[in-house]
Amino acid sequence: xxxxxxxxxxxxxxxxxxxxxxxxxxxxxxxxxxxxxxxxxxxxxxxxxxxxxxxxxxxxxxxxxxxxxxxxxxxxxxxxxxxxxxxxxxxxxxxxxxxxxxxxxxxxxxxxxxxxxxxxxxxxxxxxxxxxxxxxxxxxxxxxxxxxxxxxxxxxxxxxxxxxxxxxxxxxxxxxxxxxxxxxxxxxxxxxxxxxxxxxxxxxxxxxxxxxxxxxxxxxxxxxxxxxxxxxxxxxxxxxxxxxxxxxxxxxxxxxxxxxxxxxxxxxxxxxxxxxxxxxxxxxxxxxxxxxxxxxxxxxxxxxxxxxxxxxxxxxxxxxxxxxxxxxxxxxxxxxxxxxxxxxxxxxxxxxxxxxxxxxxxxxxxxxxxxxxxxxxxxxxxxxxxxxxxxxxxxxxxxxxxxxxxxxxxxxxxxxxxxxxxxxxxxxxxxxxxxxxxxxxxxxxxxxxxxxxxxxxxxxxxxxxxxxxxxxxxxxxxxxxxxxxxxxxxxxxxxxxxxxxxxxxxxxxxxxxxxxxxxxxxxxxxxxxxxxxxxxxxxxxxxxxxxxxxxxxxxxxxxxxxxxxxxxxxxxxxxxxxxxxxxxxxxxxxxxxxxxxxxxxxxxxxxxxxxxxxxxxxxxxxxxxxxxxxxx
Numbered sequence: 235x236x237x238x239x240x241x242x243x244x245x246x247x248x249x250x251x252x253x254x255x256x257x258x259x260x261x262x263x264x265x266x267x268x269x270x271x272x273x274x275x276x277x278x279x280x281x282x283x284x285x286x287x288x289x290x291x292x293x294x295x296x297x298x299x300x301x302x303x304x305x306x307x308x309x310x311x312x313x314x315x316x317x318x319x320x321x322x323x324x325x326x327x328x329x330x331x332x333x334x335x336x337x338x339x340x341x342x343x344x345x346x347x348x349x350x351x352x353x354x355x356x357x358x359x360x361x362x363x364x365x366x367x368x369x370x371x372x373x374x375x376x377x378x379x380x381x382x383x384x385x386x387x388x389x390x391x392x393x394x395x396x397x398x399x400x401x402x403x404x405x406x407x408x409x410x411x412x413x414x415x416x417x418x419x420x421x422x423x424x425x426x427x428x429x430x431x432x433x434x435x436x437x438x439x440x441x442x443x444x445x446x447x448x449x450x451x452x453x454x455x456x457x458x459x460x461x462x463x464x465x466x467x468x469x470x471x472x473x474x475x476x477x478x479x480x481x482x483x484x485x486x487x488x489x490x491x492x493x494x495x496x497x498x499x500x501x502x503x504x505x506x507x508x509x510x511x512x513x514x515x516x517x518x519x520x521x522x523x524x525x526x527x528x529x530x531x532x533x534x535x536x537x538x539x540x541x542x543x544x545x546x547x548x549x550x551x552x553x554x555x556x557x558x559x560x561x562x563x564x565x566x567x568x569x570x571x572x573x574x575x576x577x578x579x580x581x582x583x584x585x586x587x588x589x590x591x592x593x594x595x596x597x598x599x600x601x602x603x604x605x606x607x608x609x610x611x612x613x614x615x616x617x618x619x620x621x622x623x624x625x626x627x628x629x630x631x632x633x634x635x636x637x638x639x640x641x642x643x644x645x646x647x648x649x650x651x652x653x654x655x656x657x658x659x660x661x662x663x664x665x666x667x668x669x670x671x672x673x674x675x676x677x678x679x680x681x682x683x684x685x686x687x688x689x690x691x692x693x694x695x696x697x698x699x700x701x702x703x704x705x706x707x708x709x710x711x712x713x714x715x716x717x718x719x720x721x722x723x724x725x726x727x728x729x730x731x732x733x734x735x736x737x738x739x740x741x742x743x744x745x746x747x748x749x750x751x752x753x754x755x756x757x758x759x760x761x762x763x764x765x766x767x768x769x770x771x772x773x774x775x776x777x778x779x780x781x782x783x784x785x786x787x788x789x790x791x792x793x794x795x796x797x798x799x800x801x802x803x804x805x806x807x808x809x810x811x812x813x814x815x816x817x818x819x820x821x822x823x824x825x826x827x828x829x830x831x832x833x834x835x836x837x838x839x840x841x842x843x844x845x846x847x848x849x850x851x852x853x854x855x856x857x858x859x860x861x862x863x864x865x866x
Contacts, residue, residue, distance in 0.1 A: 235264055235266050236266075237266065238266050238267050238268060238269055238298050239265070239266060239298070241263075242263065242264040242265070242266065243261050243262070243263050243264075244261070244262040244263075244264055245258050245259055245260075245261050245262070246258070246259040246262075247259060265299070267296075267298040267299035267354065267355070267356035267358065268356070268358070269296075269298060269358060270296075270354070270358040270359060270360045271294050271295060271296035271301060271352045271353075271354050271358060271359075271360040272295045272296060272297060272360075273293065273294055273295045273352075273360070274292075274293070274294045274350060274351070274352035274360040274361060274362040274363075275292070275293045275294075275350075275362050275363055276290050276291070276292050276293075276348055276349055276350040276362045276363060276364075276365050277290060277291045277293075277365055278290050278348060278365045278366065278367040279291060279334075280367065282336070283367055283368070283369060283370060283414070284369065284370055284416065285342045285343070285369055285370040285371070285372075285415075285416040285462060286338065286339060286340045286341070286342060286369060287336050287337060287338045287339075287340060287369070288336070288337050288340060288346060288348070288367040288369060289334060289335070289336045289337075290306075290334070290335055290336075290337065290348055290350075290365065290367075291332060291333075291334050291335075292304045292306070292332070292333045292334075292335060292350040292352070292362065293331055293332045293333075294325075294330075294331060294350075294352030294360065294362075295331050296352075296354035296355075296358070298354070298356070299354045299355035299356040299358070300325075300330055300354060300355055301325045301330045301331060301352055301353070301354055301355075302324065302325055302353050302354055302355045303322050303323065303324050303325055303352075303353045304322065304323050304325065304333050304335070304350050304351070304352055304353075305319060305321070305322040305323075305350065305351040305353065306319075306320045306321050306322075306323070306335055306337070306348070306349075306350050307319055307320060307348070307349050307350070307351070308320055308337055308346050308347065308348055309346065309347040310341075310344065310345075310346060310347075311347075312347060313347045313364040313366070317349070320337065321335075323335060335350075340369050341369065342369055342370065342371060342372060343368065343369055343370065343371035343372065344368065344369050345366060345367070345368040346366060346367060346368070346369070347364050347365070347366045348364065348365050348366065348367070349361060349362050349363065349364045349365075350362045370414050370415055370416045371414070371415050371416075372415060372416075372464075373409075373415050373416060373417055373459050373460075373461055373462065373464050373465065373466035373467075374408070374409035374415050374459070374466050374467065375409065375457075375458065375459070375466050375467040375468060375469040376406045376407060376408050376409060376417075376420055376457045376458065376459050376466065376469050377406070377407045377408070377409060377469065378404065378405070378406050378455055378457055378469050378470075378471045379404075379405045379406075379407070380398070380402055380403070380404060380405075380471065380473055381402070381403045381405070382398040382399065382400040382401070382402050382403075383400030383401050396474065397474045397475070397476050397518040397558075397559050397560035397561070398473070398474065398475050398476075398560065399475075399476065399477050399560050399561060399562055400475075400477065401446050401447065401448045401475075402446060402447040402448075402473055402475055403442065403443075403446055404422075404424075404442070404443040404445070404446070404447070404455060404473075405440070405441070405442045405443075406420050406422055406440070406441050406442075406443070406457045406469075407439065407440040407441075408420065408439040408440070408459050408466075409459065409466070414439075415439075415459065415461065415466070416461040416462040417439050417459035417460065417461040417466065418437065418438075418439070418460060418461040418462075419435055419436065419437050419438070419459070419460040419461065420435070420436055420438065420439070420440075420441050420457055420458070420459055420460070421433075421434070421435040421436075421457065421458055421459075421460060422434060422435075422436075422441075422443065422455065422456065422457040422458075423455075423456050424443075424445065424447075424453055424454070424455050424456075425453065425454045425456075426451050426452070426453050426454075427451075427452075431445065431453065432445040435460070439459075447473060447475050448475075449475070450475055450476050450477060450478055450516045450517050451474075451475060451516045452472065452473075452474045453472070453473045453474070453475070454470060454471075454472055455470065455471045455472075455473060456468050456469065456470050457469045474518065474560075475560075476513075476516075476517045476518040476558060476559070476560035476562060477560075477562070478513070478517055478562065479562050479563065479564055479565055480510065480513055480517075480520060480556040480557070480558045480562055480563075480564050481510055481511050481556065481564060482510070482554075482555065482556060482564045482565070482566065482567070482568040483508050483509060483510040483523050483525075483554045483555070483556050483564075483568050484508070484509055484510070484568065484570075485506050485507065485508050485509075485542075485552060485554070485568070485570035486506070486507055486509075487499070487504055487505070487506055487507075487572065488505050488506070488507045488541070489501075489503075489504065489505035490504070494661070494662065496606075496660055496661055496662050497573055498573045498574065498575045498606045498660055498661030498662065499572065499573065499574045499575075499576075499661070500574075500575060500576050500661050500662055500663055501574075501576060502545065502576050503543055503544065503545045504543075504544045504545075504550075504572055504574050505541050505542070505543055505544075506541065506542045506543075506544060506552060506570065506572060507539065507540070507541050507542075508523050508525060508535060508539065508540055508541070508542060508552070508554055509538060509539045510523055510538050510539075510556045510564075511538075512538055513558055517558065517560070518558045518559035518560040518562075519558060519559050520537065520538045520556060520557075520558055520559075521536075521557050521558055521559045522534045522535060522536050522537070522556075522557050523535040523537075523538075523539075523540060523554055523555075523556055523557075524554065524555055524556075524557065525542065525552055525553060525554035525555075526552070526553050526554075527542060527544070527550065527551075527552055528546070528550055528551055529551075529553075544572050544574060546574070547574055547575050547576060547577055547605045548573075548574065548575075548605055549571060549572075549573050550571065550572045550573070550574060551569060551570070551571050552569070552570045552571075552572070553567045553568070553569050554567060554568050554569075554570070555567045555568065573606070573661075574605075574661075575603075575605040575606040575659065575660070575661035575663060576663070577603070577604075577605055577663065578659075578663045578664065578665040579601050579602060579603035579608055579657045579658070579659045579663060579665045580600070580601060580602045580603070580657070580665060581599070581600075581601050581655055581656065581657035581665040581666060581667040582599070582600040582601075582655075582667050582668070583597055583598075583599050583600075583653060583654055583655040583667040583668070583670055584597060584598050584600075584670070585597055585653075585670060585672050586598055586639070589641075590672060590673075590674060590675060591674065591675060592645075592647040592648075592674055592675045592676075592677055593643065593644060593645045593646065593647055593674060594641050594642060594643050594645060594674070595641070595642040595645065595651065595653065595672050595674065596639065596640075596641045596642075597613070597639070597640055597641075597642070597653060597655075597670075598637055598638070598639050599611050599613065599637065599638045599639075599640065599655040599657070599667070600636065600637050601636065601637075601638075601655075601657035601665075602636055603657075603659040603660075603663075605659070605661070606659045606660035606661040606663075607634050607659060607660050608633070608634050608635070608636070608657060608658075608659055608660075609632060609633075609634065609658050609659055609660045610630060610631065610632045610633070610657070610658040611630065611631045611633065611638045611640075611655055611656075611657055611658075612627050612629075612630045612655065612656040612657075612658070613627065613628055613629045613630070613631075613640050613642070613653075613655055614626060614627050614628065614653070614654050614655070614656060615628055615642060615651050615652065615653050615654075616651070616652040616669075617649070617650075617651060617652070618652070619652060620652045620669040620671060621669075622652070625652075625654065627656075628642065634660075645674045646674065647674050647675060647676060647677040648673065648674060648675070648676035648677060648686070649673060649674055650671060650672070650673040651671075651672055651673070651674070652669050652670075652671055653669065653670050653671075653672060654666055654667050654668070654669045654670070655667045679752050679755055679760055680752065680755065681752050681753065681754065681755055682751060682752060683751065683752045684749060684750065684751050684752075684765070685750050685751070685752060685760075685762065686750075687750040687762055687797075687800075687802075688747060688748065688750065690797040690799055690800045690802075691703070691745055691795060691796075691797050692797065692798050692799065694745060699747040701745070702744055702745025702746075702794065703744070703745055703793060703794055704743065704744045704745075704793075704794070743790050743794060744794065745794045745795060746794075748764035748765065748795075749764060749765035750762045750763070750764055750765070751763055751764070751765050791804040791805050792804050792805060
């Protein structure tokens with residue numbers, strides 16, 4: 235029989251040599267199986283692993299003689315070596331093709347390789363595949379994980395010390411390094427400072443606590459595993475919760491330290507200090523202040539306080555908000571405005587066309603300010619000079635207009651004034667205009683008026699009453715007959731025997747300070763006369779004293795009191811001529827009071843008061859009055 239199967243029946247009988255046959259034997263059934271089992275597998279049941287045992291499932295099939303037994307092997311080395319037989323188990327009568335088996339007495343936390351040998355009833359054998367499993371380790375500290383309802387908004391980091399904003403859910407799982415242990419329960423407690431919030435024990439190797447952290451503060455979570463009659467090391471986590479919004483920052487100007495009444499700062503820079511109140515100990519604390527200045531790039535200040543420097547003129551706006559260490563942002567932004575104007579306004583003053591009168595000057599003031607705006611015009615004047623420090627305000631006007639007209643009134647006709655305007659902007663910056671020099675129109679002259687003539691005499695220093703010009707008489711000479719003589723003025727041909735006027739003293743005569751008054755007015759011509767006579771005198775004698783003396787006095791007056799600039803001419807006159815000029819009565823002039831004439835010591839020839847003639851060499855002293863023909 236060389237074919238596997240179970241249906242081979244065998245019957246035998248005996249035949250002797252005589253050919254006799256015995257009775258047939260009983261029927262014998264022969265079974266033949268020379269083939270190994272068709273399948274053999276082993277599978278580790280991962281859910282049935284303990285700290286010292288691993289359960290496997292072995293399977294085998296054999297279509298002919300059927301599976302008879304399973305022999306289990308294990309190795310602690312690897313899949314290729316270190317194998318040892320553990321035990322042979324008969325196949326189950328109810329299920330020949332599968333058998334569950336538990337390797338016992340294994341080492342804790344150790345990896346094993348497993349295989350099975352399937353034997354059929356004919357003794358044929360087949361070895362399975364290799365599978366492996368690791369026994370559970372010793373109890374280890376559980377893994378504590380945290381989840382926040384605001385996790386997406388948290389600042390970076392998930393470790394201890396990370397502040398979270400939402401309600402916190404706590405999950406505890408065996409074990410911290412993901413190695414399965416023999417834990418069967420987890421015990422835990424949550425404390426806040428010295429206060430215990432909750433504690434308990436739960437079955438299982440992964441639990442989510444019903445208690446959630448919903449209040450701000452710092453909490454300590456502790457957990458440990460229970461199992462196999464022991465207790466694992468304790469796991470501990472610190473969790474911090476801060477769901478409270480920080481306060482908005484505030485701002486104040488710290489430099490300069492005085493707030494201007496105008497609301498505008500005039501310094502080159504303004505320093506603003508941003509501050510925010512620190513949070514309570516239950517909360518995370520202020521992390522930073524973030525701000526923008528005039529909507530430019532956002533900047534930040536670490537901590538609760540810092541400064542912002544403003545150097546731009548105009549209205550500056552700071553917009554700021556606060557972030558705490560949990561990432562909470564204050565509600566809205568804080569806005570602070572600083573007005574700064576360190577630029578002076580412009581100022582200009584001009585005399586209007588046809589704006590000058592006898593006692594008025596009409597001007598136009600122009601001012602501008604591109605930052606805070608013009609606020610005030612102050613019109614000032616001086617009667618001294620453009621650089622004097624005696625300018626007085628005569629009018630002010632508060633307005634933001636670009637131009638303002640004003641008329642200086644109550645001025646003196648024919649007088650020079652120095653005018654300027656001071657423009658003030660809203661911030662208080664001040665700008666003075668260039669000083670303009672303007673004289674009022676001279677009044678129509680009338681007889682008896684005093685006029686400013688002296689300053690027009692060439693080289694005369696009116697302030698110090700010095701200078702002017704000097705007339706020098708020629709030194710005395712001696713004629714052919716031995717008679718001393720000066721310049722010989724006479725009518726007719728020079729006669730050496732008739733000596734001219736001799737000047738015997740005061741040969742140098744200079745300009746003096748005199749007060750000039752209008753004696754006569756005709757059209758555009760004025761005749762001026764001094765209010766007082768000069769102090770200079772001449773001593774004249776000679777046969778031609780009258781003729782030559784008059785000419786000599788005219789020459790002296792012209793030299794010392796004529797004005798080249800005005801084109802005026804000075805001359806000597808007699809008192810008689812004063813009393814009646816061009817047929818007009820000038821009796822209002824009092825010759826005695828004015829001391830225009832001093833009587834000579836000797837007789838008067840021809841009755842000519844102002845030109846004395848001396849018939850002998852006696853002294854005659856004449857104070858010379860002056861007459862000026864002047865333009866208006």
